[in-house]
Amino acid sequence: MGRLSFRSVTFMFIVAFFVWSSLNVEVCNARRGKHWRQHGTTSSVSLYKKKGKSHGSNNHHKSGGKPKPKYTSPPPSIPISPPSKGYDNVPSTNIFDVTNFGAVGDGKTDDTKAFQAAWAAACKVEDSTMIVPSKYIFLVGPISFSGPYCQHNIVFQLDGTIIAPTDAKSWGSGIMQWLEFTKLVGITVKGSGVIDGRGSVWWLDTPYDDPLDDELKLIIPLNKTLLRHPPTPLNSSLSGKMPSIKPTALRFYGSFNVTVTGITIQNSQQCHLKFDNCIGVLVNNITVSSPGDSPNTDGIHLQNSKDALIRSSNIACGDDCVSIQTGCTNVYVRNINCGPGHGISIGSLGKDNTKACVSNITVKDVIMQNTMNGVRIKTWQGGSGSVQGVFFSNIQMNEVQLPIVIDQFYCDKSRCKNQTAAVALSDINYAGIKGTYTVKPVHLACSDSMPCQDVTMMNIQLKPIQERYHMYDPFCWQSFGELYTPTQPPIECLQVGKPTSNKIQADHDQC
Numbered sequence: 220m221g222r223l224s225f226r227s228v229t230f231m232f233i234v235a236f237f238v239w240s241s242l243n244v245e246v247c248n249a250r251r252g253k254h255w256r257q258h259g260t261t262s263s264v265s266l267y268k269k270k271g272k273s274h275g276s277n278n279h280h281k282s283g284g285k286p287k288p289k290y291t292s293p294p295p296s297i298p299i300s301p302p303s304k305g306y307d308n309v310p311s312t313n314i315f316d317v318t319n320f321g322a323v324g325d326g327k328t329d330d331t332k333a334f335q336a337a338w339a340a341a342c343k344v345e346d347s348t349m350i351v352p353s354k355y356i357f358l359v360g361p362i363s364f365s366g367p368y369c370q371h372n373i374v375f376q377l378d379g380t381i382i383a384p385t386d387a388k389s390w391g392s393g394i395m396q397w398l399e400f401t402k403l404v405g406i407t408v409k410g411s412g413v414i415d416g417r418g419s420v421w422w423l424d425t426p427y428d429d430p431l432d433d434e435l436k437l438i439i440p441l442n443k444t445l446l447r448h449p450p451t452p453l454n455s456s457l458s459g460k461m462p463s464i465k466p467t468a469l470r471f472y473g474s475f476n477v478t479v480t481g482i483t484i485q486n487s488q489q490c491h492l493k494f495d496n497c498i499g500v501l502v503n504n505i506t507v508s509s510p511g512d513s514p515n516t517d518g519i520h521l522q523n524s525k526d527a528l529i530r531s532s533n534i535a536c537g538d539d540c541v542s543i544q545t546g547c548t549n550v551y552v553r554n555i556n557c558g559p560g561h562g563i564s565i566g567s568l569g570k571d572n573t574k575a576c577v578s579n580i581t582v583k584d585v586i587m588q589n590t591m592n593g594v595r596i597k598t599w600q601g602g603s604g605s606v607q608g609v610f611f612s613n614i615q616m617n618e619v620q621l622p623i624v625i626d627q628f629y630c631d632k633s634r635c636k637n638q639t640a641a642v643a644l645s646d647i648n649y650a651g652i653k654g655t656y657t658v659k660p661v662h663l664a665c666s667d668s669m670p671c672q673d674v675t676m677m678n679i680q681l682k683p684i685q686e687r688y689h690m691y692d693p694f695c696w697q698s699f700g701e702l703y704t705p706t707q708p709p710i711e712c713l714q715v716g717k718p719t720s721n722k723i724q725a726d727h728d729q730c
Contacts, residue, residue, distance in 0.1 A: 315341040316350040317357065324355025326382060331360045338364050345370035351412060353378035360384050361394045361466065366402035366474075373403065377412035377482050383468075385420045393464030397488065400471045407478040408469075416468045416487040422513050424461045430515065430631035432538070432561055434592055438620055438658050439689045465489035465515070471497055480504055490517040491536065496546075500527035506534075511559030511589075513537035518560065525549050532556075539564045540590070541582075545575035545604070552581065558588030562619070564595040565609065567629045569602015569642045576604045576730035583612040587654075593622035596647065597629040600666075601638035603728035607646045616654030620688065622681055623649060625674075625698070627666045640728070641666035646673045647700075653680040661693035661710055670718040674700030680707045 315337045318324065322333035334357070341347040347370065351357065359381050383397055384390070397416065400406055468487035471477050476499040484491045485508040492507065494500050500521070507518040518534035521527060523546030533556045534540040540557035543550055543565045557563060563582055568575035575598070587593050594611040616622040627641055644665065660681040665671035683690055695712030702713060 313344055313347045314350060315344075315347060316352060318352060318355070322355075322357055324352075324357050324379065326356035326358055328358060329360065329384075330357045331362055334359055334362055341373055342366075342369035346372045346374075348374040348376050350376045351379045351381065351410070353412065355379040357381050358384060359398070360389045361397055363399045363401060364403075365400075366404070369403055372405035373407070375400075375406070375408045377408060377410035377414070380413040380415060382415045383417050383488070385417050387461050390462050390466070393462040394466050395464065396467045396470040396493070398469045400477075401473055403471075403474045403477075405476045406471070406474055407480075408482060409478065409480045410482055413483045413485060414468055415485050416466075416491075418465075418486045418488040418509065418513060418516065421461050421465050421488040432591060433597070433626065433629050433631050434561075434595075434621055434624060437662060437691075438591070441687055441689060467491075467493045467520075469493070470495065471500075473497070475499055477501070478503070482506075483508065485509060486513070487516050487536075489515050490520045490538075490542075492518065493520040493522070494524045494527065495522045497524040498526055500524060500529075502527075502529040503531055505532045507532070507536055507540075509536045511535070511537055517542045518557075520544065521547050521550060523547070527551065528553075530554050534560065536560045542566075543577060543580060544568070545573070545577060547580070548576075548578045550580045552583070552585070554584045556586050556588070558586075558590045558617075560590050562587060562590045562592035562595055562624075564592065564597060565606060566595075566597035567599060567631070568597070568606065569599040569604065571599075572601040572603075572638075572640070574604040574728065574730075575602055575606070575642050577606045577609075578730070579608045581610045581612075582614070583610070585613075586615045586617065587619050587622070588617045589619070591620050592624050593619045593652070594649070595621075595624040595626070596644060597624070597626045598642040598644070598666075599629050600627070600635065601640050602642045603640055605643040605645070605730045607644070609646065610648045611650070611652065612648075613651040614653070616652065616656060616681060618655050618657055618684055618686070620656065620658040621662055622654070622656050623652060623661045623663075623679075625663045625665060625671060627669075627671075628664055639668045641669040643669045644671045644674075647671065648675045649679060650675075650677040652676075653678070655682050655684045657684050657686045657690070658688045659691040659694065660708060661695070663695040663698040663713070665695075665697040667697055670697035670699055672699050672717060674698055674713065675703060676700070676706060676710060676713065677703040679704075679710065682707065 317333050317337045320333045320336040322330040337349050341349040357379060398414065465488045467490040468484055470493040473496045477497050478501045480503040483506040487509060502519060509516045514537055516537040518536045518540040519529060520542045522544040525548045527550045529541060530553045535558060538561050540560040541552055541563045545568055552563065563585065565577055565580060582594060593616050594614060596606060663671065693708060693710045693712055699714045699716060699718050701715055702710060
């Protein structure tokens with residue numbers, strides 16, 4: 220009886236030991252293995268999607284749970300390393316080649332629907348790559364690659380050429396953009412390919428009432444003839460009369476962490492590359508190319524966007540190489556070759572009595588070659604708001620007509636109404652502006668009621684080159700600040716200190 224009891228106890232002990240060991244192994248596996256990782260990943264992706272989904276939308280969804288976390292902007296230090304070239308490391312299930320969706324790529328067949336189908340598939344997969352392969356020419360009409368329900372971190376790999384249609388029928392009564400990416404998170408457009416707007420058919424149709432650069436009024440040819448007006452509207456043999464609204468070639472709207480690198484955008488119908496309501500923008504190593512006389516063809520245009528880095532790019536166009544509009548802050552422009560074109564501009568701002576707010580803008584290490592303007596701030600009479608914290612440094616001017624410009628009387632039509640209100644300009648800094656000019660080295664025309672304040676200049680060395688224009692001395696009006704070093708030529712018109720009287724903006728006019 221005792222032996223039986225001992226064996227029973229021993230058996231029960233062994234069974235209990237194995238049960239305990241099995242449970243312990245499961246717990247360890249759960250901590251180390253699939254379940255643990257899955258739980259962590261799910262939480263991270265869920266939070267990221269909530270952030271992305273709230274971006275670009277004003278809808279508020281009611282729920283019984285906790286309120287969704289508010290969208291938070293990226294840190295000011297946006298990434299500056301361009302994405303790696305190629306897509307060899309992308310899983311095959313994440314690659315969507317437009318030729319596999321019916322794109323022909325012969326430059327004649329309309330491939331718009333194939334691009335739409337490829338995007339619809341790529342949109343559903345996180346970290347996907349939509350491929351526009353090299354050695355093909357794709358004819359694509361107006362198209363929107365849209366979120367906000369697309370997955371994050373999609374790459375648009377452009378190695379081939381995309382061309383725009385040149386018949387008026389493809390554009391309807393007028394479309395504001397040709398290729399558009401909207402409400403996306405982590406969108407990248409990269410590659411060695413080309414976006415060709417074939418804009419000449421639009422430029423020929425330019426009406427006489429299209430806006431002209433107001434700084435033309437400062438450039439007077441020696442023979443006193445007027446500068447050449449845009450060409451007489453003609454109907455292209457390819458197109459017929461084009462719509463009066465000219466589209467932007469490539470536009471990003473309402474997106475977060477946008478990268479454009481490596482590509483070429485040429486011959487845009489109007490603006491080449493535009494960012495509107497975007498947060499976290501990187502433009503790196505791109506080429507913009509259009510003739511210097513192509514009307515209103517800005518290179519890169521920023522509006523209502525922040526935390527942007529534009530660097531190491533070549534821009535030749537018929538308007539501003541870089542245009543920074545209202546609502547922009549923390550914009551850094553560096554290592555740009557600009558020309559032909561109208562220089563790098565902040566504005567125009569305050570048109571039609573609107574409020575404009577621009578701050579923390581840096582432009583440095585830029586070469587201007589045969590441009591109309593160098594670095595410029597332009598505002599309309601009657602506006603409100605402010606421009607502050609602007610730094611222009613290490614700018615090389617080569618045969619630039621007007622290297623340094625502030626124009627608070629900007630008007631791109633034949634006549635504008637005189638108004639008292641103005642956008643307030645302060646903390647505007649120029650350092651290391653060197654080279655040659657052909658009309659006037661400095662033109663600072665500030666508002667009577669809102670004089671420019673804290674304008675500083677250091678190491679300004681600009682030499683005249685007589686070409687075919689009348690030449691003028693530096694001009695200043697209601698401009699206050701300080702010269703930290705002697706300048707060439709002497710800029711004696713800049714008034715030292717602060718204005719004795721200055722209109723105070725109402726609270727609703729301030730930024």
